[in-house]
Amino acid sequence: MIRPAAPGFNPETAASNRFQADSPAPTEQILREFDGLVEVLRAAGVSVWLLEDSPNPPKPDAHFPNNWVAFFPVGRAAVFPMLSEARRAERRSDILDARTVTDLSRYELEGEFLEGTGSVVLDHEHRIAYACESPRTCARPLEMFCQAFNYFPLTFTARDRSGELIYHTNVVMSLGAKFAVLCKEAIEHPNRVIAELRLTGKEIIEITMDQLHAFAGNCLALSGTDGPVIVMSSQAYGSLRTDQIEALSRHGKIIHAPLDTIEAVGGGSARCMLAEVF
Numbered sequence: 013m014i015r016p017a018a019p020g021f022n023p024e025t026a027a028s029n030r031f032q033a034d035s036p037a038p039t040e041q042i043l044r045e046f047d048g049l050v051e052v053l054r055a056a057g058v059s060v061w062l063l064e065d066s067p068n069p070p071k072p073d074a075h076f077p078n079n080w081v082a083f084f085p086v087g088r089a090a091v092f093p094m095l096s097e098a099r100r101a102e103r104r105s106d107i108l109d110a111r112t113v114t115d116l117s118r119y120e121l122e123g124e125f126l127e128g129t130g131s132v133v134l135d136h137e138h139r140i141a142y143a144c145e146s147p148r149t150c151a152r153p154l155e156m157f158c159q160a161f162n163y164f165p166l167t168f169t170a171r172d173r174s175g176e177l178i179y180h181t182n183v184v185m186s187l188g189a190k191f192a193v194l195c196k197e198a199i200e201h202p203n204r205v206i207a208e209l210r211l212t213g214k215e216i217i218e219i220t221m222d223q224l225h226a227f228a229g230n231c232l233a234l235s236g237t238d239g240p241v242i243v244m245s246s247q248a249y250g251s252l253r254t255d256q257i258e259a260l261s262r263h264g265k266i267i268h269a270p271l272d273t274i275e276a277v278g279g280g281s282a283r284c285m286l287a288e289v290f
Contacts, residue, residue, distance in 0.1 A: 013049075013050060013060055013061070013063070013077070013267070013285060013286060013287075014044075014063050014065050014073070014075055014077045014102075015043070015045065015046055015047075015050075015062060015063070015064050015065060015069070015070065015077070016031055016042065016043070016065045016072075016073075016074040016075040017035065017065040017066060017067040017070075017074060018065075018070035018071060018074075018083055018254075019033060019038070019039060019042040019074065019274075019277075019278070020037045020042075020070075020072040020232060023174060025129045031274055033275060035276055037273060037276075037277040038070075038273070041077075041273045042044065042134050042273050042274055042277070045114070045237045045269070045270060045271050045272070045273055045274050046075055046107065046274070047272060048269045048270040049243075049282060049285060050062060051165075051232075051269075052243070052267050052268070052269040053243060053267070054236075055267075056236045056239075056241045056243075056265065056267045057236035057237030057238050058229045058234050058235070058236050058241060063210070065102075067103050069281070071098070071099070071101055071102050072073050072098065072205060072278075073096070073098075073099055073102065073280075074102050074172060074273065074286060075277055075278070076130075076272035076278065076280050076284045076288060076289045077102065077111040077127045077285075077287045078130060078153060078182075078283070078285075079092065079094055079099070079102075079127040079128045079129075079131075080092055080094055080100075080102050080103050080119070080127075080128060080130050080273060081103070081107070081108070081128065081287055082129050082287065082288075083287065083288060083289045083290055084092070084161060084290060085114055087110065087111050087134070087233070088111060088112045088113075088114070088159070088161070089111040089112070089113050090113070090114045090115075090119050090128075090157060090161065091103060091106055091108070091113060091114070091115045091116060091118040092116055092117065092125075092127055092128045092131070092153075093116055093117045093118070093119040093124060093125045093126055093127075093128050093153055094117075094120065094125060094127055095125045095127070095147060095148050099244065101111060101119065102230065103117070103232065104127050112148075113286070114157075114160045114161070116153050116154070116156060117152070118158060119152065119153040119156075122214070123178055124150040124152050124153050125148045125150055125153065126148075126149055126150060126154055126157060126179065127148045127149065128249065128287075129182060129283075129287070129288075130179075130180035130181070130182050130280075130284060131143055131146075131147070131148055131149040131154070131180060131181055132149075132157070132163075132181060133153070133176055133182050133185050133186065133187055133220065134163065134180045134187070135187055135212060137166055137189070138212045139163050139213075140164050140166055140167075140212070141154070141157070141158055141163040141164065141165050141166065142166050142181055142187075142205065143165060143167050143168075143181050143258065144164070144167070144169060144170040144177075144180075144181045144184055144199075145167055145168070145169055145177070146177045146178065146179050146180070146182065146201075146231050147177070147179070148179055148253070149180075149181065150272065153169075154167070154238055155188075156249050159231070160244070161235070162226045166204070166205065167186075168199055168200065168201070168204070168205055169200040170184045170195075170199050170200070171198060171200065171245075172198065172221070172224070172225070173195055173221045173222075173225065176196060179279075182205055182226065182229070182230055182283050182284065182285075183224060183227070183229050183230055183287050184198050184199065184229050185205075185231070186229055186232060186233070186283065187214065187235035188214075188240070188242065188263050188264065189211060189233065189240075189263070190214060190215060190263055191214055191215045191217060191233075191259075191260070191262075191263045191267075192209045192214040192215070192216050192217065192221060193217050193218070193231060193260070194206075194209070194216055194218055194219070194229070195218070195219050195223070195229055196218050197220060197221045197224075198221060198224055203281055214261065215262075215263070217230075217256055217259045217260060219252075219256070223248075223251045223252065225240045225245050226248055226250070227244070227245055227247060227248045227271075227275055227281035227282070228244065228248040228249035228251050228252060230244065230280070230281040230282060230283040230284060231243060231244035231248060231282060232244075232282065232283040232288075233264055233284075234265065234288070236265070238258065238265075239264065239265065240263065240264035240265070241264050241265045241266075241267050242260055242264040242265070242281075243265070243266075243267050243268065243270050243282050243286070244265065244267075244281070244282050244283075245269065245270065245271040245272075245275060245281045245282050246269060246270040246271070246272075246277075247271065247275060247281075248268065248281060248282070249266065249268040268282075269282070271285075
């Protein structure tokens with residue numbers, strides 16, 4: 013996790029992220045929310061590698077590191093091409109030491125993007141990369157990523173309640189070892205996605221479009237000292253029905269923290285703030 017030095021609204025990302033709102037974003041409030049999530053994670057026994065952002069140049073989205081880096085077993089990492097030029101300054105070599113890095117950022121120069129585990133939701137066991145097409149998720153870097161890390165790309169189209177393309181796949185769905193949170197309502201022709209999830213043994217926990225907009229799909233399964241946990245924002249948790257909470261709880265302890273300002277200004281939630289280290 014990267015604790016931001018100058019968080020705020022990024023106009024470069026707003027054009028493709030309908031979840032953002034150009035509203036006041038007090039740095040102190042964003043940092044309180046960030047620190048609150050760190051506290052909740054550590055209290056659940058999740059090991060958090062916490063790094064400080066540098067103040068210059070200002071990086072309003074530094075607390076969303078999963079868009080530029082992803083870590084994999086056996087000391088491998090990937091660096092991804094991002095649409096916003098302001099966000100490219102978030103990359104830092106100090107967290108990539110002693111890792112074999114596949115750098116896909118060159119695709120930025122050709123106007124093609126793949127924003128990490130925002131753009132792809134990965135089934136590591138079955139080697140499937142779920143990806144909804146958007147201005148931030150392009151076919152060629154997706155193909156190159158899948159070739160380099162041995163995943164099969166499963167692409168689809170997803171739209172929000174206004175009919176606009178959803179900018180990141182991890183807003184639409186989340187995967188655990190034996191479950192999938194999925195907004196079927198958002199996906200055009202969802203049968204292929206559903207069939208693949210069932211074939212790979214996932215219990216599908218469907219969420220509504222309203223719950224998607226509350227970031228209920230932007231959750232993440234992690235390992236805690238006492239077993240698996242599923243982390244999300246308090247807004248996301250509050251949007252869930254009792255039966256959905258019961259279904260998720262079969263797969264891990266649900267933990268949550270208030271991220272209202274981060275969600276409103278940055279258009280991302282808990283999962284976006286976490287880059288898993290294997």
